[in-house]
Amino acid sequence: MSNVVDKPLLAVKDLCVSYGKIEALSNANLAVGEGQIVTVIGPNGAGKTTLLSALMGVLPSKGEICLDGKIETSPPIKEMIAQGMSLVPEKRALFATMSVEDNLRLGSFRFHRRPKKEHEASMEEMFALFPRLKERRNQLAATLSGGERQMLALARALMGKPRLLMLDEPSLGLAPLIVREVFRIIAELRRKGVSILLIEQNARAALRVADYAYVLELGHIAMEGPASQLANDPRVIEAYLGSSGKHQEMLST
Amino acid sequence: MNYQIVMLLGQDGVTNGAIYALLALSILLVFTVTRILLIPQGEFVSFAALCMAAMEGGKPLYIGWLLLALSLAALALEAKERYQANGKLQLKGGDFAFTLYSLAACALLATAPLGTAGKPIQALLTLGLIVPLGPLMYRVFFQAIAAGHSLVLLIVSIAVHVALVGIGLLMFGAEGARIQPFSEGSIQLGGANINSQTLWVVAVSLILIVALYFFFEKTLYGKALRATAVNRLGAELVGISPELAGKASFSLAALIGALSGILIAPITTIYFDSGFVISLKGFVGSIIGGLASYPVAAIGALGIGLAEAFSTFWASSYKEVIVFTLILPFLLWRSLAHGGVEEEE
């Protein structure tokens, strides 16, 4: 089975990443179609973050990364940004001692040669999407709450008008109400035509919002399929709650 | 020690202290953005001062050749890296900018009557010759190892300094030089004579500090540099490349160093290796600022200038000893204020 799409925005073939002698990701194959949400789920240490870092060019990798038909091997981060890839890392990587506005302004740095008006316009768009950020526009990023920081990280990435947004555990450490808000925004972004590659530990929420899903285990893609199908697959549940038969029965009811 | 002497020494201290403060700011800027302790900061100072002196004395200037050599090295590295990445030699027009610029500079230095050009033009020319050394230095020596261990960065920084001191000797010779003051005379202020050279230094320093503040607080590029210092990964992810940040911070360092050199040239006799000791006083300032705080570093550097001036009065020959020993109480303070185990990056 594979993610068959008419127009793959991103197609990855035999991607491998090693830290010294340890291979953290081996021969991963995956695809994201234009306008799709694709999720990668899997236990801790499976290599999910490694996958995103390699795709963004933060880590060197082996294998083909094909963006929009252009094939590259271990592309530099500069190139990936120019191609419209954007990554919101697990730790958010905000500019803590700078204001919300400045964080957003720098989010569109890759368009720094364009007129200022355009930047201000996209900032207003972000404020429309995230009203909480508008209230805090002059506050330092360090003073925001966990949920607001995640919003800011998302908004900063969106300022760069990405074609493919890669999110590393966007619900990490957030209260349930805010997790719901984050997933509402992810769904809304898809409606706006942004393709998303989502890494999540909150498997149920991720599978609900995604079109297609991969399960990563020990650096290998162990399973894949349409998200709705995987959500009911007992083996997915196993990956999260262990393999003894009891919970499978219980969860599938 | 009477009031007159206090005023005189204070003036000296403030003059030198202002320059140390500028250098301290520059060192901090480069360190926070790139993790490099810019030991060659001092060479920008001495090269600028000696450039001014050579122009004034109508002596030949070889610094154009250094510029040209670095530009060619940068060009060669660029070509090599492109070749390794794409398998073919592709250079764009922009890649030749520095080379063309240095060729023009060499031609100008060889033909134009610089000795009679007047101070402002000489100063501008000096800036034009020294500032490009900054980004070129980053490109040639540091770009390839920018992500390396901080110990490697420090050692390369020292090595570049050592090489540049030798090149300084080759270009400017072993004799020291001091140029004519920018203006004669002095003004009376509160019963003391304020030397006009002091006013120059203080005014230019203040203007530069305000300009830097404006740059970092109000402009996108300034903010981009700050962002790199705050969160390197975050900056890289929004498209502020480490190369850009590195070259920009090195350009600023070269600008600040060159201006300091021009300002100090009429005050002190500068030799090819004087820059190091001058910039080290900036380092002491930035250590006082904990390698993090700009205002504390600037005030600390000003304090170093004053301590130096007053120790000249009491124990002239121990001046340097006192200044560099001053670092110890601050290290003690940092050490005591410091808590548990520090985890290196």
Place this chain on the structure above:
Amino acid sequence: MKPANLSPKTLSILCVGLAIALGPIVLPEYQVSQVNNIGIFALVTLGLILLTGVAGMTSFGQAAFVGISAYTTGYLATSEQLPDWLGWAGASPWAALAIGLLLTLAVATLLGGLTLKLSGHYLPLGTIAWGLSLYYLFGTLEFLGGHTGISGIPPLQLFGLTLDQGYELYYLIWALVLVAVIVTLNLLDSREGRAIRALRGGQLMAESMGVNTYRSKLLAFLVAATFAAIAGWLYAYTQRFVAPAPFSLQSGIDYMFMALIGGVGQVWGALLGAASVTFLKQWLQDLLPHLLGKSGNYESIVFGLLIVWLMQKVPGGIWSWLSPKLPDWKIKKPAAPGAESGEKLVRRPQPQAGEVILDVRKVTRRFGGLVANNDLSLSVKAGEILAVIGPNGAGKSTLFNQLSCVDTPTSGEIHFRGVQVNGRNARQIAGQGLSRTFQHVKLLPTMTVLENVAIGAHLRGECGFISAALRLDRKDEAKLLQEARYQLERVGLGNYLHVEAGSLALGQQRILEIARALCADPCLLLLDEPAAGLRHMEKQALADLLRKLRAEGMAVLLVEHDMDFVMGLVDRVFVMEFGQRIAEGLPEEIQKNPAVLEAYLGGAE
């Protein structure tokens, strides 16, 4: 001893020793004095190799240390009116050496004490400032002769012999170099040496194994200063003249270059670096002025650029480039000592079965407004495995950090074997019998598996620097290595004792960390995600090991994600979400708990 039994260390010492003995016979007079200088430089460089290459610290002040000792020697040997209380020292080179050493060590202790607790940049900057300061001081103090220095130092007289010929000094200098090399090699192969080498594996790891990292750094710094001081004493008697220039910061930088060019991680790199820099410098000093048509120190241009190139291309120096080309001596690694020696390390009094080992009472940890742990209470008994589970971001790591005394609770108490321990540091708690592993494996990849594990037994040995240097620590060392070997066999890594730790698979590295923790003779093991990244078989092996330890009475607390691993193994499970306890109980109960299911699979809505 048959040649086959020679360790590579002994063999290399013998080779160099032989080459040295032949030196003056084959070398012309003027080259002997050149080689004498190289010996003095090599001594200083050796200290830097220990400091920079092994311990990861940098000093540009070694030349100043040489200067302190050289000036002390020169002053004591020439001054006509020594103060009365110093008069006895005037005639004796031994006294000069002792006083020079004492002064150098005093200065080094001061400087090290001030900078070694701070992050890496303060030591080099501090030594640069200090190096300049001392240089100016040498040039200013009148009783040291100002810029002209001290001349007319009498020849060295030891045991009634006058050493004033190049080749006589040659043997003294090179004997001392050889002794210094042996001392350094001995040190590196000892308990203290392992602690110094562990500094590069992250200070947190070293501290958690009971290593006082500040003390280890200071020790390396002082040993380097000692070598510099001995070099200064030799310098004064070789040149019979001291002036400020050779002790300037520039010379300090030259020593660093020698270490870098020779190969900063290798003891023999010191000799190689000192020799190549000296010869290259001489050659350049002849060549360059000729080439450039001017005289001056233009060799610094070449050296500067050479170092830049080296750091970019061959950061290991000449030695790292050369050593793969030399015959491989590593195969002849001596067998681990101790299998036959009956003596074992003393174990601490073991707790009774069922004794409460760890008791956490109402622990709360806030970071600013964020409550990462809220009012948590739990306990672990001897012979029990407790798992703390919960989704990412639940606050497990925060809890783990507090239990291992890396972090301190905002409120609440942690009792370990009946003693309140919150507020203590990682090293202290390690000494009381709490051992841990790390979520991201922290080991020294180029050290052998055995040596890595022996770091865990740091607190169970007592031999210090002196006994290590003089090889008086062998009995103690054998016990430590035997313990490390025993623990490795216990966890099933007995076949990998002499393999480089970095070449193990991740699963084996995690097991190695457990062996290292066991070496400390703990009552409680804290394991941070021990199963993450392990393959199925490796997980089973790990579970079997933990069951075995439990049966022997060990208390184990593990933080884990892998439910499958946890459920079949542990006695009790403690589940966290958003810093709170949401459930606690037997694995079967937890598996049925709806709150837990929700936390793990996401809100059901």
